[in-house]
Amino acid sequence: MPASVRVGVVVSVGLLLVLGPDQVRHHLLIALVWLSVGSIYALIVFWDPSIELRSNRSSSVVTCLDSVLSLAIIGLTGGGGSVAVSLLFLVIAAAAMRLSFVATMGLSLALGVAYLLIAVLVDTGQTPLEFRLQSGLWWPVYLVFSAALTGGFALLTERATQAHTAARAQAIAERAAADEERDLRARLMMSYEAQETGLRVILHEFRTPIASLKALADNLAEQADTSAEEDDSWTSVRLLAAHAGHLSSMMDALGDVAASRRPTFSTGRRRVVDVREFLYAAGDAAGLADSELRITVTPPGARCQLDPQLLRRVVTNLVENAGRHSRGTPVEVVARLGQGLLRVMVLDRGPGFPAELAPVVTERFVSVGERRGTAGLGLWIADQIAQSLDGRISFRPRSGGGMVVCLEMPVD
Known part of the structure; x- marks a missing residue:
């Protein structure tokens, strides 16, 4: 656009020389x-408009050429009385688009001083000195005003463009991050579903034959002649x-692992249960006979509403263990x-473990004690289920030897 205006200025100067006074x-x-x-000069810049904006140096050179040529034609066509004085305002407007606000203001002052000198020194013999001096002081003031106005608008436009560009770049970055996160989540879900499917297949295919094998082995062991223990x-x-x-x-541990990988443990099946019956059912599920289990419930006949399916797995x-x-x-x-809290303490006379291990016994794949479990997952799974029900599990040594495991669970 400025390049086209520059060509129009040259054409207008030609018409001024032909048709002017x-x-x-x-x-x-x-x-x-x-x-x-x-x-x-106008044709060169029109052919390659990027010359004006290639660098700060090229912008400064083009601005200087515009200023010099405009001042020259003003001096050649009447000085302070020349109609070409309006070209200086075009120079200021063009400079505001490629120079900083401070540089534009400095240019307006320089052009004003130069125009004042031209208005005073150049005399065609027809313009009184008083008029030339008045013109030389009047137009520079408006040049400064024009520079402040156009430079301010250019500065605001530049900042608005930068803000828009930054917002657009941020939006693109956020969209890319969201797309990447969505793709990653999709890949993780596919991997998760594949692992879940594989685990279900293992449980389905192996549980029945292993249960049968265990039943047959237990039956053979019961029928074996204990008098021939050396056989x-x-x-x-x-x-x-x-x-x-x-x-x-x-x-069983794999089954618990499969359950623990679900998004939530809660089954949503809460019902009122008798605490004593509930604890005896957990003891039966743990394989302990009545002689191996002593249950005390306070107050007697206590009943509460809870999720028996999940909580039984924890107590069992x-x-x-x-x-x-x-x-x-x-x-x-x-x-x-x-007071809305069920506290279940499980006490044994086992070897226990050092107090410093209490914070880590509920971590995955951690086994302690003389007789370790199958995979170090039991207490971790129990703790995860308890947390999902807003409860907690704690450990402390038992007086006289052994361990006390305390389960605290909010109930209705």
Whole structure:
């Protein structure tokens, strides 16, 4: 756009020399030379407009050429009385688009001083000095005003463009991040579903034969002649039963792992249960006989509303773990219900573990004690389920030896 205006300025100067008053042709020969130089300059910039904006140096050079040529044609066509004085305002407007606000203001002051000198010194013999001096002081003031106005608008436009560009870049970056996050989430979900499918297949295909193997091995062990304990066949049957039990425990652990990988543990099936019956059911699920389990409930006949399916898994895990380490002594389960809180304490006389291990026993793949579980997952799964129900599990040594595991669970 500025390049086209520059060509129009050169054309207008040519028309001024042809159609203007006699005083504009006072230096006709030099004016024609200016017209030739200005035409070549205008055509070069029109052919490659990027010259004006390639660098700060090129912008400064173009601005200087515009200023010099404009001042020259003003001086050649009448000085302070020349109609070409309006070209200075075009120079200011063009400079404001490519120079800083401060540089534009400085240019307006320089052009004003130069125009004042031209208005005073250039005399065609027809303009009184008083008028030339008045013109030389009047127009520079408006040049400064024009520079402030156009420079301010250019500065505001530049800042608005920068803000728009920054907002657009941020929006593009956020969109790219959202797309990447969505793609990553999709890949993770596909991986998660594949793992879930594989785990379900393993549980489905192996649970039944392993359960059958365990039942057959236990039956053979019960039928074995205990009087022939030194016999190799009896030892093999007992070893087979132990391995079958270990495999069955592994399948139970895998089932718990599969459940723990769900987005939430809650089944939403809350109902009112009798606390004592609930604890006996958990003890049965843990494989402890009545002689191996002592249950105390306070107050007697306590009932509360909870999620029995999930909470039974927690209590069963804790009772089973206590029975594994109890060294043949009964496992004690003490339950207290009051003020919307169910507290279940599982006490054993096992070896326990150092107090400094209490914070880590509920982490994955951590096993402690003399008789370790199958994969170090039992207490971790129990703790995860308890947390999903807004409860917590804590550990402390038992007086006289053993361990106390305390489960605190909010109930209705």
